[in-house]
Amino acid sequence: MINDTLPKIWYGGDYNPEQWHEEVWNEDIRMFKLAGIDVATLNVFAWARNQPDEDTYDFAALDATIDRLYQNGIYTCLGTSTAAHPAWMAIKYPDVLRVDYQGRKRKFGGRHNSCPNSPTFRKYSERMAEKLAERYKDHPAVLIWHINNEYGGYCYCDNCAESFRNWLKEQYQSIEAVNKSWNTAFWGHTFYDWDEIVPPNSLSEEWDGNRTNFQGISLDYRRFQSDRLLECFKIERDAIRKHTPNIPITTNLMGLYPELDYFKWGKEMDVVSWDNYPSIDTPVSMTAMTHDLMRGLKNGKPFMLMEQTPSQQNWQAYNSLKRPGVMRLWSYQAISRGADTILFFQLRRSIGATEKFHGAVIEHVGHEHTRVFRETAALGKELGKLSDQLIDAKIEAKIAIVFDWENRWGIDLTSGPSIALDYVKEVHKYYDALYQQNIQVDMIGVEEDLSKYDVVIAPVLYMVKGDYAQKLEEFVSNGGTFVTTFFSGIVDEHDLVTTGGYPGKLRKLLGIWAEEIDALHPDQHNRIVMKERMGRLDGEYTCNILFDLIHSEGAEVVAEYGDDFYKGMPVVTKNTFGAGDAWYIASSPDGDFLRDFITEICSAKEIKPLLKSDRGVEVSQRVKADRKFLFVMNHNDTTSSFELDHVQKLDLLSGETLTGTASIAAHQVMILTDLE
Ligand code: GLA
Ligand code: ZN
Numbered sequence: 001m002i003n004d005t006l007p008k009i010w011y012g013g014d015y016n017p018e019q020w021h022e023e024v025w026n027e028d029i030r031m032f033k034l035a036g037i038d039v040a041t042l043n044v045f046a047w048a049r050n051q052p053d054e055d056t057y058d059f060a061a062l063d064a065t066i067d068r069l070y071q072n073g074i075y076t077c078l079g080t081s082t083a084a085h086p087a088w089m090a091i092k093y094p095d096v097l098r099v100d101y102q103g104r105k106r107k108f109g110g111r112h113n114s115c116p117n118s119p120t121f122r123k124y125s126e127r128m129a130e131k132l133a134e135r136y137k138d139h140p141a142v143l144i145w146h147i148n149n150e151y152g153g154y155c156y157c158d159n160c161a162e163s164f165r166n167w168l169k170e171q172y173q174s175i176e177a178v179n180k181s182w183n184t185a186f187w188g189h190t191f192y193d194w195d196e197i198v199p200p201n202s203l204s205e206e207w208d209g210n211r212t213n214f215q216g217i218s219l220d221y222r223r224f225q226s227d228r229l230l231e232c233f234k235i236e237r238d239a240i241r242k243h244t245p246n247i248p249i250t251t252n253l254m255g256l257y258p259e260l261d262y263f264k265w266g267k268e269m270d271v272v273s274w275d276n277y278p279s280i281d282t283p284v285s286m287t288a289m290t291h292d293l294m295r296g297l298k299n300g301k302p303f304m305l306m307e308q309t310p311s312q313q314n315w316q317a318y319n320s321l322k323r324p325g326v327m328r329l330w331s332y333q334a335i336s337r338g339a340d341t342i343l344f345f346q347l348r349r350s351i352g353a354t355e356k357f358h359g360a361v362i363e364h365v366g367h368e369h370t371r372v373f374r375e376t377a378a379l380g381k382e383l384g385k386l387s388d389q390l391i392d393a394k395i396e397a398k399i400a401i402v403f404d405w406e407n408r409w410g411i412d413l414t415s416g417p418s419i420a421l422d423y424v425k426e427v428h429k430y431y432d433a434l435y436q437q438n439i440q441v442d443m444i445g446v447e448e449d450l451s452k453y454d455v456v457i458a459p460v461l462y463m464v465k466g467d468y469a470q471k472l473e474e475f476v477s478n479g480g481t482f483v484t485t486f487f488s489g490i491v492d493e494h495d496l497v498t499t500g501g502y503p504g505k506l507r508k509l510l511g512i513w514a515e516e517i518d519a520l521h522p523d524q525h526n527r528i529v530m531k532e533r534m535g536r537l538d539g540e541y542t543c544n545i546l547f548d549l550i551h552s553e554g555a556e557v558v559a560e561y562g563d564d565f566y567k568g569m570p571v572v573t574k575n576t577f578g579a580g581d582a583w584y585i586a587s588s589p590d591g592d593f594l595r596d597f598i599t600e601i602c603s604a605k606e607i608k609p610l611l612k613s614d615r616g617v618e619v620s621q622r623v624k625a626d627r628k629f630l631f632v633m634n635h636n637d638t639t640s641s642f643e644l645d646h647v648q649k650l651d652l653l654s655g656e657t658l659t660g661t662a663s664i665a666a667h668q669v670m671i672l673t674d675l676e
Helices: 022-035 060-071 087-092 119-136 158-172 175-182 215-241 262-268 284-296 326-336 371-386 405-413 423-436 468-477 504-510 591-604
Strands: 010-014 039-042 075-079 142-146 273-275 303-307 339-344 399-402 441-444 455-458 481-485 512-519 526-530 540-552 556-561 570-577 580-585 587-589 617-624 627-634 640-643 649-651 661-664 669-674
Touching: 010 075, 010 303, 010 371, 022 060, 022 371, 039 060, 039 339, 060 075, 119 215, 158 175, 158 215, 175 215, 215 262, 215 405, 284 303, 284 326, 284 423, 284 441, 284 617, 303 326, 326 339, 326 371, 326 617, 326 627, 326 669, 339 371, 399 423, 405 423, 423 441, 423 587, 423 591, 455 468, 468 481, 468 504, 468 570, 468 580, 481 504, 481 591, 504 512, 504 570, 504 580, 512 570, 526 570, 526 587, 540 556, 540 570, 540 591, 587 591, 617 640
Parallel strands: 010 039, 010 339, 039 075, 075 142, 273 303, 303 339, 399 441, 399 455, 455 481, 481 580
Antiparallel strands: 512 540, 526 540, 526 556, 540 587, 556 570, 570 580, 617 627, 627 669, 640 661, 649 669
């Protein structure tokens, strides 16, 4: 449990009373109670209020807010306020200001704006965290600490340059090792002194954000910035822990955000939390995958949905409203995949600045007679009734998909073979095929133990680090099924090619050699022609983006290319390795192929769908002490159906009993359990 002081799904969100006055505060409380809100996230952007100058700290307003809410039954998720530094700090200590990608020194403004290597930022953020912890350590309202906010962005200042060199010294010990790892003999970029190394931005090796002359330095700069920002988190965390060892600590992540290696971050947090902002056209399976990924950061432990909008965003190009019922639907989607909180950004909509058109529980009209408020209040009541039943329930999966930020950076930074290659999209294709069949998946990092899975899928495993190939070999020889795709096994952790034939360290496991890699315009296709029927895999399919020209070195050729000069070469192979098998999909296949392929490998392992349902009806299951909670969620705009066969189930939300072919109305949700 995140904190057993409040043993239910927490409900509430970001609350900024500093933008308002007393009369409004009282109204807020009245309406929070109407909406069943029991948690407010406070103090996220209040550094300037808490510390008006270098020597003065003033927590009177925060004291009053925490008390007022607590007296009214509302707990606090307590921010540390360090996500935007005060203006006076920027003037007095310019080292807090970042230098941007173009090499320009920033002036005061914005947020998430402090240099991670600024001595001033580190000193004052630590001091702020410590003061807050000392002050509120015994306050019964504080359920959890929320450090900073959505860490992100890179800095290229001189302090970062210096710190980067130190980071490199720690990693490599010698300048020769750096030269080797970055292959600096190319273009005569050999370094003779650490001080010759400068951050890779548009003044040096990079352009357009992820184009680079040297993948090695660019990759290391990403690792370095992610690590240093994580250090900032740890500095505040440790200052707090000294005083409140029993209150959990988190910071809100951003799902598929590219810049930070979240698997490293997850380890340092007591509980993972994240902010979910899909747009109207984000595939629901992409959101599902992101929830699963956030759960994966802490080995399947329940996570917090820290932010979502009750209605619309302000920062997208077209800020569509969540259609009636969709806020509830997407909230249950989060819960069904491991969230134990539903929190919003924000509780009251501000009147000025950039977020005045961002959705909120209390809108500008100020009263409760709005669609958004009614929907929020209804959900608050419903979650209250569910009480603690779902809290801590786990998700059980036999299939894992590997997701790795460093591999993603490597692919993003690479020059060639195709700009159409998008790691997240390729991963999502495989995820989506499983999602469409209601098969539960864990999204895992490369450090996760594989022995609990029957099937491990690692799409585009371009970078094979350390002894990962051995780990995969062990998994397969013990009977596991491993699936990987084109453009895998190409480089090591330094982005240096493994010579002697692709897929490098995976060659033995896969029983193939990839001689060449073709890239075509995404509109151009080749064909995957099955050699013979294999379960549902039959006939032919299409594929695009990249095409590895492979030779079997012992693997069974399951399908061949149907066109072009490599017609007849293998495109799908299966290699028996010990007690298991390892598949190679040499191009990016269409959805039909993936559907049939997933069916084939799941049936071979007797992995069954949770339920059969119409397309658009999502199914996910949480399990607690042998009690199963089967979530059925209809994302369609029309009534749809699913199959219960002869089993009788009780819907916890409506109290109804169902069996056989059941129907579910548009945007409706059911939580089905076995009848006692
Ligand atoms: C982020 C931030 C919030 C707010 C919302 C708006 O998630 O954490 O402070 O700006 O976006 O969508
Ligand atoms: Zn910096």
